[in-house]
Every structure is written in C-alpha cells, then in structure tokens.
Amino acid sequence: MTKNLRVKSSEYIDETNRISFKFNGKTYHGFKGDTLASALLANDVHLVGRSFKYHRPRGIMTSGSEEPNAIVQINPGTNRTEPNVRATEIEIYEGLEASSQNCWPSVEFDIGGINNFLSPFFPAGFYYKTFMWPASFWEKYEFFIRHSAGLGKSPTSSDPDIYDHRNVHCDVLVVGAGISGILAAKNAAKNNFKTLLVDEKNELGGSTIFENNEFNKIENKSPSEWLKKEIDELKSIRNLEIKTRTTVAAYHQYNYLLARENLTDHLETKDKTNKIRQQLLKIRAKKVILATGALERPLIFNNNDRPGIMLSSAIKKYSEFYGVACGSKNVFFTNNDSAYESALSLYNKGINVEAIIDIREQSESKIVKKVNEAGIKIYWSHSVVNTAGYKRLNSISVMKLSNDGTSVTGNKISISCDCLGVAGGWTPAVHLYTQSGSKLKFDEEKKVFLPNQNTSEQISVGSCSGDFKIDEIIKNLNQKLKDTLNIKLTDLDNIKVEVDQENSKRNIWLLPSDKPVGKTKPFVDYQNDATAKDIKLALREGFRSIEHVKRYTTTGMGTDQGKLGNMHALGIIADTAGVKMGELGTTTFRPPYTPLTFGTIVGRNVGKFFDIFRRTPMNDWHVENNAEFENVGQWKRAWYYPINGESMHQAVQRESKAARESAGILDASTLGKIDIQGSDASEFLNRVYTNAWSKLAVGKCRYGLMLNEDGMVYDDGVTTRLGENHYIMTTTTGGAANVLGKLEDYLQTEWPELDVYLTSVTDHYATASLCGPNSKKILKKIIPGLDLSDENFPHMSFKGANIENIQCRIMRISFTGEHSYEINVQASYGKDLWEKCMEAGKEFNITPYGTETMHLLRAEKGFIIVGQDTDGTMTPIDLQMDWIVSKKKYDFIGKRSLYRSDTMREDRKQLVGLLTDDPNTVLEEGAQIVSELDQSPVEMLGHVTSSYFSPNLNKSIALAVIKSGKDMMGKKLFVPMENKNINVTVSNPVFYDEKNQRLNA
C-alpha cells in the first residue's frame, strides 16, 4: 500500500508522460523528468539500501551526486547492469529496473542487520584487528561475508554499448551551470572567448532555478524567474557550447580536465542501441572557471541515519523541482536559516511541518519571522538527541542545549514525524579545485575550506568560493570575470539585487545526546558506517594524521569519498585533539569526482582495438595455410604450420628437419630495418656496435652487437653496406623502435657533429628467408640471371636484383646455419614473392616454418636471441662472444663498462650449452640449475634460457646461463623439478655443424 506524495505539477516533471519502473521487483510509476529517487519518494519509498558494515536500513539522503546511501544496481541480470548507481542521479525511463545493493537476502529482511546489534564488536579498525586472527576464521566467515558485504555485482557478459573519447579545446571552461556558471559562461562567450559550459544535471540553473525565498530579488524579479530568462538568452550566443549530463571527473595540471558526458542513460532500452552511451571529454582549457557550488552538510547526532532523515536542501528540491513531498509530517533540524526556506516550501504547498529544531539561540531574519507567522513551532537552542523507527523514521527526541553546546538539559520532548530535514550549513565543493593542485585555506568564521592559492589559470566563483548570498555572488563574480578575462564591461555591472539572507550559523560538529558518546551512533560517513565514536577511538589509540584516521576508520573511503561528512570528521578530530582545523589540513580529494564506468575509461580501445597488432604482407598466406600465430611485440608472427592435426611439437620437428635437409622458408618481415645514410655513417656504426665497420666493403654484410652504456647486450642484427654512405641495419623484431630511439638520442645529443640520417623502413619491406641446401636452386629458378656462385655471391654479401621487373635486395646471410638468402621487396609485393618462392620450391618440398622452428634451428647453432638468452645483465664476454668486441676501437657505446670491476668478475653468469643425460628429456625454459642435491638451502647457479628437442641431432639441447659456466665444460649439474631431478652436463653452446660447413653447402 503506497501513498502518492505528489504535491503539485512542477514545470520540470511531465505529468502527461507516465513511466513505469521496477524497484526491488515491485512496479512503481513516476513521470518523465523524475530521478529514480524522486519517483521512489513520490511513492513514499525511503528505504533503499543497507549500510556497509552494520547493515542498517538507509534511505535517500540527498538529491545529487553526493548521495551516500541510495546506491542501486541498475537492470540486474542483464548485460547492461551497473552497480553503484546513485538513485538521485539516474533519470527514470520506461522499463527501468533497479534493486538495492548490500543487502541479503532482501532490503526488508537483511541477515547482516545482526551486525547492528553486534556493533560493540565492530569498532574502528575492525577489519584490521579481526583478520589478524587465525586464518581458519576467515574461511568460516567467508561465505557469510561474501553474501552480505560488497557493493553490487559487476555484469557477467560483455557490454553492448559504445563508448567514445573526444579531445576538446576551449578558451574558457565553466564547470557548473548554476547562477554563477551561467553568468560566467555568458560573459566569457560574449567577449569572444570560445566557451564550454558543463553541468552534471540535465537542466541548467542549479539550485537558483527553484529558489523560493521571496525576500531575494534580482531586477525586481524572483531569482529563479530572472535566471530562466538568462538561460533562454544563452541559446543565441555564439562561441558557447553547453553540455548537460556532463560531470567533470578529474582536474589535472595544466588545465587538463576529464569529463564524462552521459548520452543514453536516460533513454529507454530500445533507444540505447547503436548510440554512444558515454563520452569521455579530454578538455584542455586556457582558463577554467569553477562554479561547482556547495554541498549542504548534515548534522551529526545520535541515530542520524534512519530512512526519512534527509538533507533539508534535498527536501526543498524534491518539493520545488520534482513536486514531491518527502514526508507527511515533517520536522527540520538546523543550525542556520536554510531549513526555513525548505519548511516554507512545504508549508506553501499545504504540507504539514510540525516543528523546526534550531541549535541557535535566535535569528532575526525575515524568513524566520515568516515561519513564525505560519505558526510552525520553533525550538530554539534545542538539539535532536535520538531518533526512532527501524525502517522509517517515526519520531525524534529533542532536548535543550547547554550554553556551551556540549551537553543537553531539561526534559526530553518527543515529536512524531516521518521525515526530518537536517541543515548543517554549506560546504563549498572544492574537490576539483584541489585536484588541480591548488591550495585551500580554512576560514575560521565560516567554518569552511576556501580556495586560496591557484596553481593554474583558474578562478572559483559563487558558493564554491564561499559566496552564499546572491548579492555577494554577483558582485564578486563580476570582479573576478573582469580580472581573469581582462575585460572592462560585463552585463553584471548594473544589476539590481535585493537580498535578505542571514548567514548566522552556530557550528557544533558533534551534537550532544543525553547518553555518553560511547552509547550513541552519530554517523559521520553513512556509506562506510563510520561514527563519531570511531573517530574518537582512533584518536585515543594514538592516530593523529587525518590521513591515518581516515584509513583506520574508513571515513570518506566509500564511492562518495565522504562528500557529506568529511568536514565533520575534521571538526571532531580538531575538537578532540584540541587543534585548529586549519592546521589539520584536509584529506586528499582524488579523481574521479564521481565514479566512472570502465567503458568510459577505455572508450574505443576494446576488443581488437585494445592493443593494436601488426601483420606482415604475407599474413593472408599464413592464415590460408593454417598457421598458428604468436605475438612478438605488436606483431602477429607465424609460429608453426600444423598439417593434418599435427601437434606443435610434431610440426616443429618436421619443419626443422625439412629446413636442414632440403629447403625452408620463413617470413622475416617483422625484423626492424633502419636505413642509415650520411657521410659519417661508417663512423656512426663504429660507435654504436662493438665491432669495426670502416673496412666493410660495399655489398657486404656484417653481424653487429649493440650494448647499452653499462656494457650489457641491448640488440643485435645484420647490417649491410649498400653504398659508400648508405647502410641498412636490421634489429630484433621487438627492439626496433627502441633501437631507433636510442640511436637518435646519441645522434642528436652526444654526436650532433656526425652527418647521419636514420629512417625506419621496417614497414616498407617484406622479407622472405629461404634456407637449406636447396635454397640456391630455388633462388636460381626465381632469378635465372643472377650469378649465385660462391665467388660472386659469397656468404655475408648483398646483391640488388629484379624478380621480373620488381626490384629486390638479396642478402646471403643465415640465422639457421644453413645456406640461406633473405629476399627483401617492397612490402606490397611480399605475398607475391612468398608465393613465387613456394612455387619454385615445390619440387624441393619447400617447407614454410614459423618462429618456433627458427628458434630451434638457431639454438642448434648456439646463436643467441636477445631478450631470451639475455636479460639486460649479460655482456658479450658473458655470452662467450669475445670475438665480436673490437680491441682496436678507441670507444663504442658500453666499451668502458666492459672493464668495470663488476663486469670483469670471473664468476658472472655465462652462456653455455646443456645436454641432458637422458637425450629424450627436454628441460623447461627458466628451470633452475644447481650443483648439489642434498643441500638446503642450495645455491642457484643459473637457469635454462632456451631448450628444445633437436630432430637433426635426435636429442635434447639447451642453452643456459651459469655462474663461471665457461670453466665448467663437461661438469655434471642438476636441474631439480617438482617431481624429479634431471641430470645435465655443461657443453659447448654450438651443437650443430661447429665448423660452419653447411653455410657453403
């Protein structure tokens, strides 16, 4: 049985457009324009959730993004479900379903509610203290805790929506479209500043748009009427872009702001498809005007969290903006005049206001007089000491406050009510301001933190800068606009404002009760269930820093970041510890201001766009021939080509044998290629490689090893001299970009005098590597005119040639130890080249092989792979590659480091071969190597870096790095595995064709 609490037709609610929605399985009705919260309140539903720790029933507290309690799961069980949505922000649409979070089995009957009665056992630091107990306790409670705790459920299927990112540049960004923001944006745009105005709500105007204080006038009109006219005028202003439903989530340095624009969340499900749901705006603004307003503070008193207890300003908004009464018997509890406006709003609509409890001694303002005249009882110098009603407030107890405000006296008065509006004054919303790095100052008189030291081109205007009266707001705004925009005239210069507003306030952070604090529940952080008692306990236990108290009590650590209660937490700490609030500082407000969906954060970078991958020109052929692929850097490389259901092992064994017995072909297009030109190119190579380059003849190739300045191997590859001043360098596939970056760095910063130009040409060439004893015959078929004799075209040399009329570069170089050719053509001919080789090689059973076989073949030859057999701690000497380090060259990158005491140690890890005693046992790469089995702990001598079963040698082979390995030839060692110990013998790392006879076979 629900009541209808609609009080009048509001201009923001379309009563002709009736909407049905479900909450916790029950169908309700609301109207277009309602939020879920306003629609529930219109149906007299306050109970919307359970608190995190004690599972106390909680109701809607606010009307905006600061809401701590009314967080719900939207459309549960669907792929569009979303947890932690604030009911005060989501606009209802036909078919919307929402359910309470944090309660099990249901919001009405909640098992966790028992925690409420056990609360003496849940003090501050409960989690830290409890779970230090035996681990077995945790398991016992896990089932219970998992069901009863947690904030909502994440969707289990993929998100059907589209998200986007957009870069936005503007002269002036105005955040917040209340009265200050609107006037600021209007004047900026009119003065030819490209202006963007954003607001999290769907309507412009902030709280002034429903301002009902009849004693305030702008140009003889009510502020709301006047502001509506201003808003109408915005439409015709050039240079002004307005984005509603747009929340600035983060304000970074250099006026870089991130905002989330909500485009479809308010639409019916059928209208959401194929549209961008949310857009992340990456805004770079020359100037930022923060007009983020202020948040009303609650009051902290015993049992201040029952459903039906709300912010006074929220009650006013529900009444004026949504046309909803939050209760039928209303009471307000206040320390300032704001509550009187809310009371009058209800009174004027004929809704019962029982009383106002005011902790001040008196107020002389006109609005208070008006409330008095209306016959509403005001209890001056009184405080609420307790409340009653489990799932809905039904009464409050009131007592007289002592003069110093620390205790209560006299009789306890009980007032029956179903809604209590609390008004504790206003806190400027300085979250974004502090995110930008700017500094706050505490205003002892107003009891608020205010902007003080700006670090970027920014101003704060309106109530977020501490101006709460309309006349102050307009006057200060006008001056700030002139200063920051450097303009002389604004349309605010001659505005007539009349205000009768009292700012008097009596600030008591923690209101006393007739019970001692230890026996009360004055909630400071509703979402995380932190009470004033917890904060005091933390201080008693020795915590002093606000950041520590926050973590220990979890105050301010919920999804709302404690927007309501942070100031009270600080105030209570300051009062208890006897320090000034200004000295205490604040906790850090971190982005995002309100939570962002993962979808918004990642934008379009999902699925195949999550990480870009690169494919070679031959890729289609590999796919058509059932290649399995492996990721190398961003490249998709053919890994092996299984035939007839072969396993990887079977395929690799077949490919490896074929390459040595007849012919193999590898797609080597991914190798990095850097074109090097300039009159100092040879000198440059001398400096970046360990070996000498000056004497390399044109048309010859040479293998080079590149070190870091610390002497460790960085990259390797073959470089070919194409002309007197022209080389082409190849790098490892994964290292290409970094090598280019490093070479550019040296060229630009250390050796700017060298005449050398570097160009990345990796993507410009496709490379097919033909190898095996029949490779020569195959190449001869493809290019009949080319003299392939060893005299004319020996190993480590280069020829330019044409395949038909396509130019190609052919290097006779080998990474397998076989007679091989690398044929490079313009990338677009890559697949043609490959197919030609396959066609020509048919009679020789040419076998395409992938990276796995390439690795195996080179391991048979003991060739290293940088990044597999090296890990940034291996010098060329460690790798037994002394032969490639020039003794004659005066200097090269890393040379000096090869003579450091550490790099010259004899007991460094060195690259060796390993043979298993059982030739069929293949070691695991990464396996540890020891010399003793019955010792514990045992010294780890090194590890296996590469390991394969060699079909050509018919035994297991491995490369490893072992301390003093060079001196261990023939030594027996052990590789202990989980279930067995493997006996191994240290060997020469070259397992196959040690004399390199096959290169010329």
Next chain:
Amino acid sequence: MFLINCPYCGERDQQEFKAGGEAHIKRPKQPTELSDDEWAEYLFMRKNIKGVQFERWNHAHGCRKWFNMVRDTSNDEIKATYKMGEKPPAQ
C-alpha cells in the same frame, strides 16, 4: 597531463613525449681514461632534485627531436624548454 612546448613544434600534449632523465650530463670524450669511480659517476649517479631540475625530453610521437626542459619537480611547473646545445635560460 603536462602541456609541453616542443621548441620545434609548439605546445603539445604530454602523451606525445618521452622523458629522458637529467640533462646536461655529457658523455665523457675519453671513457677509457676514467677510473671505475669516475665512469660510475657518469653512468649511474643522478641528482633527482626536489625543486628546479634540468631534464631531457623527446618529442617521440612528433618531430622525434630531443630537447631540454626546466621543471620544478615539486609542483610540476615547466619553466622553460630549449633546444639541445642551447644554454639553459636564466632562472
């Protein structure tokens, strides 16, 4: 996210750039004549100042040029950028 003034391209977003550590550390001309300690000083030792620091930056996703920056590491204020080889502006 910084807004960095590349001396060759103008103001660009930080994501186009790569930081390259402390600036004005010259690679010794004759490394082989240095003691281990002297070489280690060049190779490993960096100041990591809290306050005004001279840094190398690379416009990696732009003109690929290296340049220098004067940045206050305590508040990330970029005081100046200038080309390699140029003298740092007076502070």
